[in-house]
Amino acid sequence: MSANQNPSTSIWPGKEHRRLIVQEYGIFIAFLLLALILSFSNQYFLTAGNISNVLLQTAINGVLAVGMTFVILTRGIDLSVGSVAALTGIVAASFATTSATAGLSGAPYPFYLALAVGLLVGLACGAVSGVIVSRFAVPAFVATLGMLSAARGLTLIYGGGRPVPALTPEFRWIGTGSLFGIPAPVILLAVAFALSWWVLNRTRFGRYIYAVGGNPHAAKTSGINVARIRFSVYVISGGLSGLAGMMLAARTGSALPQAGIAYELDAIAAVVIGGTSLSGGVGRITGTLIGALIIGVMNNGLDLMGIQSYYQQVLKGALIVGAVMLDQKRNQGE
Numbered sequence: 001m002s003a004n005q006n007p008s009t010s011i012w013p014g015k016e017h018r019r020l021i022v023q024e025y026g027i028f029i030a031f032l033l034l035a036l037i038l039s040f041s042n043q044y045f046l047t048a049g050n051i052s053n054v055l056l057q058t059a060i061n062g063v064l065a066v067g068m069t070f071v072i073l074t075r076g077i078d079l080s081v082g083s084v085a086a087l088t089g090i091v092a093a094s095f096a097t098t099s100a101t102a103g104l105s106g107a108p109y110p111f112y113l114a115l116a117v118g119l120l121v122g123l124a125c126g127a128v129s130g131v132i133v134s135r136f137a138v139p140a141f142v143a144t145l146g147m148l149s150a151a152r153g154l155t156l157i158y159g160g161g162r163p164v165p166a167l168t169p170e171f172r173w174i175g176t177g178s179l180f181g182i183p184a185p186v187i188l189l190a191v192a193f194a195l196s197w198w199v200l201n202r203t204r205f206g207r208y209i210y211a212v213g214g215n216p217h218a219a220k221t222s223g224i225n226v227a228r229i230r231f232s233v234y235v236i237s238g239g240l241s242g243l244a245g246m247m248l249a250a251r252t253g254s255a256l257p258q259a260g261i262a263y264e265l266d267a268i269a270a271v272v273i274g275g276t277s278l279s280g281g282v283g284r285i286t287g288t289l290i291g292a293l294i295i296g297v298m299n300n301g302l303d304l305m306g307i308q309s310y311y312q313q314v315l316k317g318a319l320i321v322g323a324v325m326l327d328q329k330r331n332q333g334e
Contacts, residue, residue, distance in 0.1 A: 027275050027290045034294060038301035045304060052183065058296030059185035060244045060251075062289060064263060065270035066189075066196050067240030069288045070233040072271050073200075073213045075280030076133065076140040078237045082263035083151035084125045085245030086256070090155055092118030092246045093164035093255035096171035102164045111170035118246045119239055125151055126238015130231035144234075148264070155257050164255040175250025185247050192240060197285045209233065213280030269316055270295055272323045279327070294319075 038045045064081050071078045095114035097103040108114075125147060132143040177184040200206035211219040212229045220226045244263075249255035274291030276283025295316065302312050 027287050031290050042304045054296050054300045055186045058292050059189040061266045062189045062292040063244040064267040065288050065292045066192050067237035068267045068271050070236045079144040079264050080147035081241040082260035083148045084241040085260040087151045087155045088118040088122045088242035089245035089249035090159045090255040091121050093249050096168050097166050099166040108168045119242045122238045122242020126235040130234030134227040134230040159257050172250045269320045277327050
């Protein structure tokens with residue numbers, strides 16, 4: 001640098017500019033670095049078959065995480081998504097099974113009826129949690145913890161503690177089929193992501209969600225029906241949990257009563273790693289998608305390297321804590 005050159009005009013971005021770059025694009029940079037490291041660590045990582053496998057593994061958690069994003073943006077949490085997924089999966093499967101003992105009388109019914117029933121069950125579970133949180137002011141942690149237990153119990157009661165096997169090929173398509181070479185679960189995740197992005201970024205309802213999460217009192221003063229917004233996000237989360245539960249049952253070919261255990265942890269991890277603040281009002285659905293991909297890529301890469309799943313859980317926990325610490329530091333800085 002010459003003596004007459006002003007340091008402020010240097011091509012290298014300043015400290016504040018670098019901080020903004022990291023805040024805006026840090027999650028994407030982290031994802032690319034992780035993929036780069038794994039590609040050098042294992043020759044099979046970047047093969048077409050493995051990439052397809054990663055996307056399939058990510059799809060179900062991605063759908064759950066999209067719904068979780070709506071809830072966390074309003075300063076809430078939904079611990080019931082895994083249990084709701086199991087309940088919707090086993091109810092929908094009972095309409096779409098050829099088994100004479102596991103299905104309802106008259107089954108199999110048309111696959112679209114099974115899908116509709118599953119979605120309704122998920123929406124109903126979300127509505128119950130939403131009413132408890134928004135109408136009775138019960139903390140979301142408590143309300144959804146109760147739904148976690150209730151939905152798991154209803155799953156065992158409805159199925160008698162037994163799986164529902166022999167699902168019809170039409171129903172299984174949403175878990176194992178493809179369209180133009182793209183796996184059906186990936187298509188469903190893409191649709192859920194696109195619709196959610198549009199809602200959060202292009203609609204009044206989306207702006208209200210951010211407003212409620214940012215400052216509920218100010219939002220209420222501005223005329224926003226805070227209770228209705230809070231109710232709605234749990235309904236959305238429940239509906240997407242229902243979709244994820246049916247995708248899981250369709251992929252495995254059998255609806256299991258123990259399905260979805262601890263899935264809420266992966267969904268929350270994807271949202272938090274993706275940059276959505278647990279304090280509400282800050283976050284992007286694109287970050288959630290990248291967060292889900294990071295978890296999927298990490299699990300896949302560690303599997304390829306022969307690392308046991310126990311260590312994967314430890315690493316995932318460290319990622320969650322680290323993401324929350326970064327969020328807290330950013331909030332304190334503001």
